[in-house]
Structure formats: structure tokens, C-alpha cells
Amino acid sequence: MMFTHAITRKPGTDFASGLTSSKLGPPDYQLMIEQHTAYVNTLTLLGLAVIELEPLPGYPDAYFVEDTAIVTPDVAVITRPGARSRRGEEKTIEPVLAQYRRVERIHAPGSVDGGDVLAMEGHFLIGISHRTNKQGAQQLGRILEKYGNTWSSVPVKAGLHLKSSINYLGNNTILVTREFSDLSLPEGYEKIMVDDGDEYAANTLALNGTIIMPAGFPKTRKKLDEAGYEIIELDVSETRKMDGGLTCMSLRF
Secondary structure, eight states: OOOOEEEEEOOOTTGGGSOOOOOSOOOOHHHHHHHHHHHHHHHHHTTOEEEEEOOOTTOGGGGOGGGGEEEOSSEEEEOOOSSGGGTTHHHHHHHHHTTTSEEEEOOTTOOOOGGGEEEETTEEEEEESSSSOHHHHHHHHHHHHHTTOEEEEEEOOSSSSGGGTEEEEETTEEEEOGGGTTOOOOTTOEEEEOOTTOGGGGOOEEETTEEEEESSOHHHHHHHHHTTOEEEEEOOHHHHTTTOOTGGGOEEO
8 A cells, every 4th residue: 555645733832741661761752753853754755644642631642543543445443442531632733634534433441542443454453452442443344354454463462552562564464563473364365473572662653655763773784675676764852751652743645
């Protein structure tokens, strides 16, 4: 799938007040702004028209726009975030996506974070995590099936979200951490496993023939180079301090 648009949101001055389990210290706001700008510029370089939203007061985690929706070629599914403090973010994303897609929604008691949903062509992996429950996964699965997709659920054994540990690179290839080495994939799919200590590098973003990966992981970079991928590295040190990564910083469609 070639992507033409992306939604991002500028980090607010309260960015450091968001939810995190990281022990890397508080993010530097000015550096966060610089890294955000580099990210948006990279999306533009890869041919995406970027819709950049303003910070959302009172929602420091709203920067991680990916959690608010799952967008396929046919439908935008507005989520019900798993963290109570984030509920409300999705209401600001819905009118933007409604300009481009038919809209459906996840309803209580279901909860879904977009970071737990991995699209692999027409098949979707839905992670069952602290943020995405079985009711939400089943609701999402029924919606995806209605538009001709298949899906399966997988328990999130490590990391905040499924895509903290597993991401699709295109060409029927998955980048995965050791915790998910036994993941069952459709026939014909292959895995590239990141080394121990490189788990954060599993959160890469495949866009229009290029892989965007976090800077500072030469072993994973070498594996991707050897597999023949075009690669751009970005420093996302401040996002990492808030349990975030490259995928969660945008919604692509």
C-alpha cells in the first residue's frame, strides 16, 4: 500500500506529564520539538501530505495520534483508548478522518489502542494488552471482516503495545523481538529478529518503499541493510522517554 496522507500532532508543553513506564528521565521539550519537525519533514520527503494538528490541552499523550484510529483503504475505525486519561483524544481525530474515509467506532466495554493493531496487507494482528481488551479486539475484528479483511489476536507479552515489538516491513517480512519469536504468521511470511538489547528498534515504520528506524541500533540497521531495504534513521530519544516510538507519532493512510 502506498500512503498519501499522514496525521500528526505537535507535542504540547505538557508532553512530559503523559503516561510512561520509562526510567530514562523527563523529555527535553525543545529537543522534542526538533525531533518532531525532523519526523514530519521525513514523512513529507516520502511523499505524504501531512495534516499537522495543534496540541490538545489537558491531553499530554495526544501526541501519539496512532492510538486513536485504525485506518484501512475502506474505513477509519475510531478507537476507545485503553487508558482512561486518554479518552477524548479520539473525538478530535474523527472529523479529520471523516473527510477521507467512512467512519466506524469501538464502543464500551471494548477498548482498543491503535498501537496494538498491525496491518499486514489484508490481514490484521490485534494485540491483547493492558490497553486493548478482548471485547475491543472482537469489535474491531468484525468491522475489519465487513470490509474484506482477516484478523487474529495475539497476547502482548512485552512492551506497551503490540507494535512496540512487532512491525511489518513489506514484502511479507516482519521485524520482531525475541519475545515474539514463536508468533504464528500466515504462510509465506518471514521474520527478521532484532538482537537482545535492540528491542526498541523493532518499532520501525515502513512507508512507500523506505524503512524509518530509530537511530542508535547498528546491529538492526545491518540486518535491514542486508535484507535490501532503503533506510532512514531518526533520533526519537525524547519520544522514547514517554514509551513512544516512530509508529505512534502519526496516522498514515
